[in-house]
Amino acid sequence: SQQGEEDPQALSIQEGENATMNCSYKTSINNLQWYRQNSGRGLVHLILIRSNEREKHSGRLRVTLDTSKKSSSLLITASRAADTASYFCATEAGGSYIPTFGRGTSLIVHP
Amino acid sequence: NAGVTQTPKFQVLKTGQSMTLQCAQDMNHEYMSWYRQDPGMGLRLIHYSVGAGITDQGEVPNGYNVSRSTTEDFPLRLLSAAPSQTSVYFCASSPQVTDTQYFGPGTRLTVL
Numbered sequence: 324s325q326q327g328e329e330d331p332q333a334l335s336i337q338e339g340e341n342a343t344m345n346c347s348y349k350t351s352i353n354n355l356q357w358y359r360q361n362s363g364r365g366l367v368h369l370i371l372i373r374s375n376e377r378e379k380h381s382g383r384l385r386v387t388l389d390t391s392k393k394s395s396s397l398l399i400t401a402s403r404a405a406d407t408a409s410y411f412c413a414t415e416a417g418g419s420y421i422p423t424f425g426r427g428t429s430l431i432v433h434p
Numbered sequence: 435n436a437g438v439t440q441t442p443k444f445q446v447l448k449t450g451q452s453m454t455l456q457c458a459q460d461m462n463h464e465y466m467s468w469y470r471q472d473p474g475m476g477l478r479l480i481h482y483s484v485g486a487g488i489t490d491q492g493e494v495p496n497g498y499n500v501s502r503s504t505t506e507d508f509p510l511r512l513l514s515a516a517p518s519q520t521s522v523y524f525c526a527s528s529p530q531v532t533d534t535q536y537f538g539p540g541t542r543l544t545v546l
Contacts, residue, residue, distance in 0.1 A: 354532060365438075365524055365537030366477075411476065413535075420531045423493065424469070426476035 326350065327414040327425040335431045342399040344428040346412030349393065356413040356422065357386060357397050366411065404434045435460050440525050440538035447515040447545045455510040455541050457525030465531045466508040467492070468500065470521040477524065483508055484531055515545045
């Protein structure tokens with residue numbers, strides 16, 4: 324079964340707004356990764372955050388990790404139409420190091 | 435570097451046929467994996483390999499075989515195709531299992 328699950332399943336916003344999506348997981352992890360998938364393409368890595376980190380930034384992306392709540396969030400600030408994609412979190416499955424993916428959040432940014 | 439390459443891009447099979455999906459990487463990565471992506475199901479892990487000569491099963495291995503005779507190549511074999519195997523297949527690689535994964539462009543497979 325999938326270790327991580329993203330929420331919401333779908334998100335629709337206007338250009339310029341912020342987009343927040345969450346990932347919850349079941350067992351303790353060493354790291355958590357966020358990926359983006361444009362329609363019909365392979366996944367592209369965004370950010371890796373380790374269990375001893377609480378926050379990481381990359382451009383307009385901000386990822387937080389709360390290990391006590393077993394959850395992570397991805398914030399995209401000042402969204403653009405080009406941010407329209409599906410976003411996935413990847414965590415280790417059940418204590419192993421093997422990464423597994425959730426079902427993803429589908430983000431639509433309207434121009 | 436070409437990164438992770440997958441062939442073919444599209445394939446149509448009849449039930450019962452067998453075929454091999456090819457995956458290659460030129461980054462000298464130890465970890466390679468195969469996923470299938472179905473609508474509403476996200477990516478599910480089929481098989482993975484932590485190095486040449488070592489393979490293991492993921493979440494949905496039934497109906498698929500893999501081998502890893504070289505660091506570069508990780509082919510996925512469908513033994514007897516079934517309509518339930520209609521999906522988009524992605525291959526990925528990373529330096530080690532805990533590192534960032536690099537994905538191929540995918541193979542869209544339809545089984546009639």
